[in-house]
Amino acid sequence: MRPLTSPALLLAAAAALYSSTTLAAFPDCINGPLSENSICDSSLPPAERVAGLLSVLNITEKIANVNNAAPGSERLGLPPYEWWNEALHGVANSPGVHFAEPGEEFDSATSFPQPILIGAAFDDDLVYEIAKTVSTEARAFSNAGRAGLDFWTPDINPFKDPRWGRGQETPGEDPLHLQRYVAKLLAGLEGSHDDDDDAPYKRLVASCKHYTAYDFEALGNTTRHNFDALVPAADMTEYYMPPFKTCARDSAVGSFMCSYNSVNGMPACANSYLLQDILRDHWGWNAADQWITGDCGAVGDIWEHHGYAGDGIEAAALALKAGTDLDCGTTYLQFLPGALEAGLVEESDFDRALARLYTSLIRLGYFDDPAQQPYRQLGWADVNTDAAQELAYEAAAAGIVLIKNDNGILPLNPQTSGHIALIGPYANATTQLQGNYFGAAPYLHSPLHGAERAGFTVTYAPGTEVDTDDTSGFAAALAAAEAADIIVFAGGIDNTIEAEERDRTAIGWPGNQLELIAQLKMTTGKPVVVVVFGGGQVDSSVLLHGQDEGGGGGVDALLWAGYPGQAGGRAVFDIISGARAPAGRLPVTQYPAEYVEAVEMTYMPLAPVTDEGEEGSSKSPGRTYKWYTGEPVVEFGHGLHYTSFELAWAQDEEDEKMPTTFDTAELIAGAPDAAKPDLAPLHTFRVTVRNTGDVTSDYAVLAFVSALDSPLAQNPHKSLVAYARVRGVEGGGGGSAEADLEVNLAGLARAESGSGNLVLYPGKYVLRVDVPVQLEWQFEIVGEAVVLEEWPVAPVEEEGGRLNE
Numbered sequence: 031m032r033p034l035t036s037p038a039l040l041l042a043a044a045a046a047l048y049s050s051t052t053l054a055a056f057p058d059c060i061n062g063p064l065s066e067n068s069i070c071d072s073s074l075p076p077a078e079r080v081a082g083l084l085s086v087l088n089i090t091e092k093i094a095n096v097n098n099a100a101p102g103s104e105r106l107g108l109p110p111y112e113w114w115n116e117a118l119h120g121v122a123n124s125p126g127v128h129f130a131e132p133g134e135e136f137d138s139a140t141s142f143p144q145p146i147l148i149g150a151a152f153d154d155d156l157v158y159e160i161a162k163t164v165s166t167e168a169r170a171f172s173n174a175g176r177a178g179l180d181f182w183t184p185d186i187n188p189f190k191d192p193r194w195g196r197g198q199e200t201p202g203e204d205p206l207h208l209q210r211y212v213a214k215l216l217a218g219l220e221g222s223h224d225d226d227d228d229a230p231y232k233r234l235v236a237s238c239k240h241y242t243a244y245d246f247e248a249l250g251n252t253t254r255h256n257f258d259a260l261v262p263a264a265d266m267t268e269y270y271m272p273p274f275k276t277c278a279r280d281s282a283v284g285s286f287m288c289s290y291n292s293v294n295g296m297p298a299c300a301n302s303y304l305l306q307d308i309l310r311d312h313w314g315w316n317a318a319d320q321w322i323t324g325d326c327g328a329v330g331d332i333w334e335h336h337g338y339a340g341d342g343i344e345a346a347a348l349a350l351k352a353g354t355d356l357d358c359g360t361t362y363l364q365f366l367p368g369a370l371e372a373g374l375v376e377e378s379d380f381d382r383a384l385a386r387l388y389t390s391l392i393r394l395g396y397f398d399d400p401a402q403q404p405y406r407q408l409g410w411a412d413v414n415t416d417a418a419q420e421l422a423y424e425a426a427a428a429g430i431v432l433i434k435n436d437n438g439i440l441p442l443n444p445q446t447s448g449h450i451a452l453i454g455p456y457a458n459a460t461t462q463l464q465g466n467y468f469g470a471a472p473y474l475h476s477p478l479h480g481a482e483r484a485g486f487t488v489t490y491a492p493g494t495e496v497d498t499d500d501t502s503g504f505a506a507a508l509a510a511a512e513a514a515d516i517i518v519f520a521g522g523i524d525n526t527i528e529a530e531e532r533d534r535t536a537i538g539w540p541g542n543q544l545e546l547i548a549q550l551k552m553t554t555g556k557p558v559v560v561v562v563f564g565g566g567q568v569d570s571s572v573l574l575h576g577q578d579e580g581g582g583g584g585v586d587a588l589l590w591a592g593y594p595g596q597a598g599g600r601a602v603f604d605i606i607s608g609a610r611a612p613a614g615r616l617p618v619t620q621y622p623a624e625y626v627e628a629v630e631m632t633y634m635p636l637a638p639v640t641d642e643g644e645e646g647s648s649k650s651p652g653r654t655y656k657w658y659t660g661e662p663v664v665e666f667g668h669g670l671h672y673t674s675f676e677l678a679w680a681q682d683e684e685d686e687k688m689p690t691t692f693d694t695a696e697l698i699a700g701a702p703d704a705a706k707p708d709l710a711p712l713h714t715f716r717v718t719v720r721n722t723g724d725v726t727s728d729y730a731v732l733a734f735v736s737a738l739d740s741p742l743a744q745n746p747h748k749s750l751v752a753y754a755r756v757r758g759v760e761g762g763g764g765g766s767a768e769a770d771l772e773v774n775l776a777g778l779a780r781a782e783s784g785s786g787n788l789v790l791y792p793g794k795y796v797l798r799v800d801v802p803v804q805l806e807w808q809f810e811i812v813g814e815a816v817v818l819e820e821w822p823v824a825p826v827e828e829e830g831g832r833l834n835e
């Protein structure tokens with residue numbers, strides 16, 4: 031969605047303004063005109079119910095209701111419904127969500143960390159708990175007329191390039207991680223079949239976005255609105271698509287959002303190959319209640335920015351025909367009447383879209399008796415509960431990554447460490463802690479608040495801002511530092527540096543923050559702890575290793591805290607004080623600053639290219655920990671602890687339970703669902719995690735596989751195949767816990783170049799556990815190579831024009 035600059039958004043903003051005084055209503059199925067219609071008869075199957083509604087809506091009303099701000103029909107007693115609701119990390123500001131005035135009921139909702147920090151916890155149970163809480167609060171808002179029932183979250187595009195302004199909205203750069211994360215997230219948001227507490231109703235409808243190959247905002251004249259992502263099939267199936275496959279095929283999410291960009295020449299929202307052939311036919315995402323919305327303004331982009339259609343009429347028709355059921359914007363409203371008149375669309379195209387949309391509302395209980403629905407009983411008392419507040423804190427604490435801790439300077443005991451100087455642009459940050467797509471929080475606890483709460487004696491001096499050359503605050507910061515025993519610098523980047531429609535062009539520290547840190551370190555000679563905030567990483571080489579000119583060995587400790595949400599300050603200082611032990615792992619690679627010169631942001635392939643190769647390719651050192659050939663500043667999966675851990679295979683290595691050979695045919699036969707051979711288990715490797723130090727701590731176990739003799743020309747260094755987090759492993763007495771690393775065939779599969787088919791190749795592999803490696807296990811896969819997923823062939827583009835239908 032775009033900031034409030036486009037006509038579409040101004041319209042939406044106006045709608046939001048209007049409806050902030052007009053709360054949403056549920057249909058009156060008892061006394062209203064609809065009570066006579068089958069849509070209100072909960073004893074009928076959904077298809078019959080929705081057919082009843084379609085039979086009474088006239089064509090004017092049908093056209094009006096394939097828009098995000100659906101007016102319903104006053105004549106029929108069908109209330110207006112705003113489809114555009116947001117809840118990325120808590121119920122969030124958006125046209126469908128209306129927070130009340132401060133001090134009133136529904137003035138706030140729990141604000142969790144941004145997904146990039148939740149991802150760093152590598153804790154899928156935590157993801158589920160967060161999503162379930164968000165969904166409960168969203169339902170409470172909906173019951174009060176303050177939100178809809180569908181929410182346009184999650185953003186599950188892999189964070190491919192560190193410059194991307196919206197990487198903060200994702201759990202990180204690894205596709206398998208995103209798949210496992212999103213499966214748990216959707217189970218929490220929408221409810222699942224294992225979850226019987228409110229069958230047959232869905233908790234919410236979530237929307238997996240942005241489909242697909244979207245991870246770029248703007249660079250010069252190329253923007254997400256005109257960008258054509260050129261993605262080879264193998265990168266598509268190995269990297270860009272897996273999270274969406276999980277959403278569609280495995281989690282049966284209620285909704286998808288097609289993205290602004292084109293993919294291989296065709297705008298995503300007009301792309302019947304992506305929307306029909308892949309999504310609905312290949313992945314079987316074709317239930318009666320599953321619908322696709324365009325990103326806001328994306329249907330207009332088809333002609334206005336991609337030049338893919340001659341005019342708005344053609345663009346609207348292409349999108350509706352391709353399967354974009356809902357337009358967020360004005361293109362459908364403006365141009366579908368003309369498209370209908372020109373015979374480019376038929377009434378049945380509206381019926382198909384509206385049936386999907388209204389069937390989803392049926393599944394949500396929209397037309398049913400509230401007394402029969404537990405979710406409809408949720409209210410203000412279910413928002414901002416103590417448990418939710420504690421979960422927001424737990425989530426922030428769980429994700430924070432300890433990157434450096436020289437001589438075990440952390441934790442700092444508030445009683446004995448003396449006086450802290452708290453400096454930097456995040457030292458007293460509040461709304462900055464939320465990143466983007468946020469709502470009003472019940473409170474926003476800054477680092478300063480957290481430090482005082484943890485019992486430290488603190489002097490606060492901001493010193494500088496995120497991105498400025500102004501050094502006028504330096505003197506006060508230096509004076510505060512001189513008077514203190516320890517310096518804590520809280521800085522990094524915020525949404526003035528990385529945001530929607532704002533990619534970075536540089537990935538070093540902005541402004542004069544590093545200069546201030548260097549002065550603090552050199553002039554005082556005191557220990558310096560740096561806490562870096564932000565979703566994208568900033569090259570912190572100098573803080574880790576120091577500078578040639580007298581920077582010494584860098585700072586003493588470095589923590590990454592992402593965007594930690596409402597309890598961020600408390601979480602950061604509980605880690606600094608040792609009230610909590612850090613166990614997060616970096617969910618992305620921290621690249622050196624030069625990375626941005628080494629590869630164009632718009633270059634989509636993952637593998638390194640060393641020559642000016644074939645047409646369309648450019649030089650690249652490779653992307654993500656899997657392919658990057660340079661030396662990362664901090665590698666994916668890095669994260670230190672306050673204690674030491676030793677890992678061992680829980681099975682004796684001599685034990686035959688620790689297999690060394692697998693046969694492809696037997697593996698495939700073991701798939702729980704024959705249609706999903708990629709989900710067949712390889713093996714669950716069980717690891718004993720022993721805490722050999724003094725501090726009780728969580729531990730996230732990450733397991734990677736590397737192929738030792740792959741038949742493919744290019745292979746990643748390694749790929750994440752499983753992870754598990756064990757909680758609260760006791761220190762002081764050698765406490766231990768067991769972690770199950772469930773490896774399935776998808777983790778080992780590679781895409782064939784050209785076809786993009788995912789193939790399990792026989793050969794020798796090695797499983798390596800942890801970063802740096804603590805355990806290794808070699809195994810061999812024997813038998814024939816097997817195709818785990820046969821990728822539908824993309825249609826061929828006609829010379830200079832649209833695809834042949």
Ligand SMILES: *[C@@H]1O[C@H](CO)[C@@H](O)[C@H](O)[C@H]1NC(C)=O
Binds near residue numbers: 103104
């Ligand atoms: C459909 O109904 C609306 C009232 O909801 C009316 O304004 C409109 O003229 C009708 N359109 C047709 C084609 O009958």
Ligand SMILES: *[C@@H]1O[C@H](CO)[C@@H](O)[C@H](O)[C@H]1NC(C)=O
Binds near residue numbers: 250251
């Ligand atoms: C970008 O667009 C502007 C305005 O259309 C034009 O003047 C400029 O030359 C373009 N820049 C590039 C690099 O294409």
Ligand SMILES: *[C@@H]1O[C@H](CO)[C@@H](O)[C@H](O)[C@H]1NC(C)=O
Binds near residue numbers: 458476478
């Ligand atoms: C910290 O920020 C809060 C909230 O913006 C503000 O009320 C408070 O005065 C600030 N504290 C200091 C010491 O500046």
